[in-house]
Amino acid sequence: MSDRKRNGEAGARGNKRIREASDYPDVEIYLGESHGQMRTALRSALRDIRLNVHEDYEECEPLRQALRDGNADMVIVDADLAGGDACNLIQAIRYDKLGPNPFVPVIVTSWQNDAARLRQLINSGADGLLVKPTSVQAIQSHIDTIIYRRKPFVVTSNYIGPDRRIDPAHTSELKLIDVPNTLLSKVRGEKVDPVAMRKEIAAVLKSVNSERLRRNAFELSFLIEVVLADYNDGGPTTRTGRLVERLQMVLQDTVDRLRGTPYEYNSGICQSLLRVAESIAADYRNPARNDIALLKPLSDAVLLSFNPERSALDMAQEIARSIDQFKTRTLPSL
Secondary structure, three states: OOHHHHHHHHHOOHHHHHHHOOOOOOOOEEEEOOOHHHHHHHHHHHHHOOOOEEEEEOEHHHHHHHHHHOOOOEEEEEOOOEOOOHHHHHHHHHOOOOOOOOOOOEEEEEOOOOHHHHHHHHOOOOOEEEEOOOOHHHHHHHHHHHHHOOOOEEEOOOOEEEOOOOOOOOOOOOOOEOOOOHHHHHHOOOOOOHHHHHHHHHHHHHHHHHHHHHHHHHHHHHHHHHHHHHHHOOOOOHHHHHHHHHHHHHHHHHHHHHOOOOOHHHHHHHHHHHHHHHHHHHOOOOOOHHHHHHHHHHHHHHHHHHOOOOOHHHHHHHHHHHHHOHHHOOOOOO
16 A cells, blocks of 8 residues: 555544654654754654654754764754755755655744745755744644655656645646655554665655656756757847756756666767757857757757657647746746
8 A cells, every 4th residue: 555545544543643642762853943942842842742852953064964874754944054054955855965865754944934935945845844933733733744644756857855736636747756754654653674664765766766867858858949949039148048057957967867777878868968068058158050959959869768658749748838837937956
């Protein structure tokens, strides 16, 4: 049975189970909070729902070190934790660059209620967001959701994390990926075998990586279509320069992810396209004609090689829809 189905069955009795349990001593919750009174309040709130903080940290770097060395079941981090940036920390976790489990649940807390900042925090890959001051009930609601009704992950060329779509009936080409949830296992009283968990994480990471490569291929085609339109319709602008920089970033991410995947045979063509993008970026206002001419055929080859089961027409229509939405789209960072 999938985690999503098990979570749904347990969801109806989730509040009752978490309040009636005596304690979960094996659960490791890492708390990053710069303000002493807020750390105390969060610890107390977690104790009220029978969960204890394993460690807490006043600054970002000690928390990063703990995440590298430990096995957190959940992370609660202040958006403005001293000495670092919560968005970068969460993205490092999700991109498998910090800690042994890129799927560990993360709740981010913030004193700010600015819409742009809150959107940035959610887009980093957090499971939940709490605006401070908060209540025991709000904390409990977020944790119950993570334990019993956690959303599956989705992967795009600029996001890895829980599905952010509000309407579950909304259709999309995005694949839903069930991820390990050690917090759920431990609250159920199940023994978490470290060796088995590492194997499960590795298997899910392969799926995440393959999906990221496929989404990268679509973004590469999208970027190149827009860049070529710029060169053909009046010449390059500063926006063109930003798009070429983004093209380089996506290509580098693609090349870095290829090793050990079923798509590794694409390394040569991706390297070729990266070299072309680097050449254009060196002087994007006066690029070599040969470089511009190579963009389209190379990107088409990359797109088809990562999506052999889909028709060229179907993929072209998806890219066209993305281009139609481009006027209202803000370029994200990797």
